[in-house]
Amino acid sequence: MSGVPAFTLTGVVKRYPGFTLGPLDLALQPGTVLGFVGPNGSGKTTTLNCIAGLVIPEEGSVEVFGRKTDHRAPAWKTNIGVVGETHGFYHSRTARENLRFLSRFLPGWSDRRVDRLATRFGLPLDKKVEQLSKGQVAKLALVAALGHGPRLLLLDEPTSGLDPVVRAEVLDVLWEVLEDGEHAIFYSTHVLSDISRLADELVFLHEGRVLQRSSKDALTERWRRISFRLADADVAVASAVEYRRVRAEHQVLSDDGDATLAHLRALGADAIEQSRMTIDEIAVAILKGGNHVAPR
Amino acid sequence: MWRLVREGLRHYRPVLLISWGVGIGILVLVVTIVAVVGSVKDRHEIVKLGLQAPLAILIASMVAGFIVTGTERGENRVRMHLMLPVPIGQVAVARVLLPAALMLLGLTAGHGLFAVLLALQGSPPLSPRHLTVDFIAAQLLFWLQVPVAIREIIELRHRVRWTGALPAKALLVTAIALMVVVELGPVHGTALQAGATAALAVLLMALTVALFVRRTNFTK
Numbered sequence A: 001m002s003g004v005p006a007f008t009l010t011g012v013v014k015r016y017p018g019f020t021l022g023p024l025d026l027a028l029q030p031g032t033v034l035g036f037v038g039p040n041g042s043g044k045t046t047t048l049n050c051i052a053g054l055v056i057p058e059e060g061s062v063e064v065f066g067r068k069t070d071h072r073a074p075a076w077k078t079n080i081g082v083v084g085e086t087h088g089f090y091h092s093r094t095a096r097e098n099l100r101f102l103s104r105f106l107p108g109w110s111d112r113r114v115d116r117l118a119t120r121f122g123l124p125l126d127k128k129v130e131q132l133s134k135g136q137v138a139k140l141a142l143v144a145a146l147g148h149g150p151r152l153l154l155l156d157e158p159t160s161g162l163d164p165v166v167r168a169e170v171l172d173v174l175w176e177v178l179e180d181g182e183h184a185i186f187y188s189t190h191v192l193s194d195i196s197r198l199a200d201e202l203v204f205l206h207e208g209r210v211l212q213r214s215s216k217d218a219l220t221e222r223w224r225r226i227s228f229r230l231a232d233a234d235v236a237v238a239s240a241v242e243y244r245r246v247r248a249e250h251q252v253l254s255d256d257g258d259a260t261l262a263h264l265r266a267l268g269a270d271a272i273e274q275s276r277m278t279i280d281e282i283a284v285a286i287l288k289g290g291n292h293v294a295p296r
Numbered sequence B: 001m002w003r004l005v006r007e008g009l010r011h012y013r014p015v016l017l018i019s020w021g022v023g024i025g026i027l028v029l030v031v032t033i034v035a036v037v038g039s040v041k042d043r044h045e046i047v048k049l050g051l052q053a054p055l056a057i058l059i060a061s062m063v064a065g066f067i068v069t070g071t072e073r074g075e076n077r078v079r080m081h082l083m084l085p086v087p088i089g090q091v092a093v094a095r096v097l098l099p100a101a102l103m104l105l106g107l108t109a110g111h112g113l114f115a116v117l118l119a120l121q122g123s124p125p126l127s128p129r130h131l132t133v134d135f136i137a138a139q140l141l142f143w144l145q146v147p148v149a150i151r152e153i154i155e156l157r158h159r160v161r162w163t164g165a166l167p168a169k170a171l172l173v174t175a176i177a178l179m180v181v182v183e184l185g186p187v188h189g190t191a192l193q194a195g196a197t198a199a200l201a202v203l204l205m206a207l208t209v210a211l212f213v214r215r216t217n218f219t220k
Helices: A044-052 A074-079 A097-104 A111-121 A133-146 A165-180 A216-222 A257-267 A279-288 B004-035 B043-050 B055-076 B077-082 B088-121 B129-160 B168-182 B190-213
Strands: A006-015 A020-028 A033-037 A059-064 A081-084 A151-157 A185-190 A201-206 A207-214 A224-229 A240-246 A249-254 A271-278
Touching: A006 A044, A020 A044, A020 A059, A020 A097, A020 A207, A020 B077, A033 A081, A044 A059, A044 A081, A044 A151, A044 B055, A044 B168, A074 A081, A097 A111, A097 A133, A111 A165, A133 A165, A165 A185, A165 B004, A165 B055, A201 A216, A201 A279, A207 A216, A207 A279, A216 A279, A224 A257, A240 A279, A249 A257, A257 A271, A257 B043, B004 B043, B055 B077, B055 B088, B055 B129, B077 B088, B088 B129, B088 B190, B129 B168, B129 B190, B168 B190
Parallel strands: A033 A185, A033 A201, A081 A151, A151 A185
Antiparallel strands: A006 A020, A006 A059, A201 A207, A224 A249, A224 A271, A240 A249
16 A cells, blocks of 8 residues: 555635635545545535646645646546536537547546446447436536546545435445455445445544544444433533433433443433444434534 | 638538528628619619628628537537647647638639629629728628637636636736727728738637636536
């Protein structure tokens, strides 16, 4: 595995009227899938565009495999494949002609790889782009992004508009891309079920700032839903992120299950029951508040 | 850069040819109507009308140019081109060269057609009147580039205060004012007018390129 990060964002700030992204410090190692999670308008797409060079930040620097993302010296672009909200395809040309166009510019392009992916996705390469469905355009974008075998894939909601079967196919393809341990994927989404299988790490973004970065396994290990009975009306529980009381039964969401359980035992709580939370539930809890809540 | 322009020309060739066909078709229709039902019956007068054919080709090329710039923008081509390992300066130049290349093809076809028509009329095919074709082509090229420049100024206005965009706006307005002066004013001699107009078109293209490479957002 190479020691150079796939990308590094250092102190990146991008301002829009009414919204500021950053300061953002983020790096991704090769062989890693980073799930970039946040609600609409949190700055996910802007971050991805900063890495891809489509948006130039006002402050900070962006490097891809150790090279500054400078459009005047664009060699770094051969290392990335981008699937974004828009693609810039020629609508009145066929999918194959669009891919051929890209192949003339991108070193490392493999027609064999492209044909294999297209077959796998059932992508009709001889149809004009304007005749393709939204899902087929998304597939074409992914094939186009993978055609030159980039080491870094930047994906912005790549499964948007795809049916569940193709969605699973896309994720399978991404798994294969990761097999050699040299590739990295930056996967921006607000649909966590997409990346709960794929991501090694998750970054939660809210209003342009990183709330939390954690490995997926650590999150699912730590976060618990715990219910218990306690005579006290209200109680402050350690590591509780959300607290609810229904008559004598108390329920908490904890971002450190072990600490919460230890505290509850010390308080003398009984009928303690705990369950693990899904990544979806954890993400909602983090993005809803992020901070620990006081008991009501 | 040349590859981008070449690919663009290959893609938009049908648009250009159809535009030429429509332009010539309209002219032929007008000449036919004039010949059949109009007061002009003299053959030489009809041929004189036919001499407008290069103008039809040039206008058709400009229309094709507008279609191309509109399609490129509508299909967000910048997004695709910026993801290619092509230096930004080359992408910027290719953006203005593509519609200019269509005009250049129109100019070439216009000159060829004009020479044939002059020969049919019994005049020398390489008459100085060809300069008029150049002058018209340069004017149309200028007006074809104006919306592209305006688009870049709007982009600039999005990221700087209005005062920051003022020099670019002033340059554009000055170029347009000079263009009007060249078209209507005291500049005499078709060669001079054609040269001045072409220079203004190139200046406008240079402004567009300079603004594009300074952009901070290439998502639109």
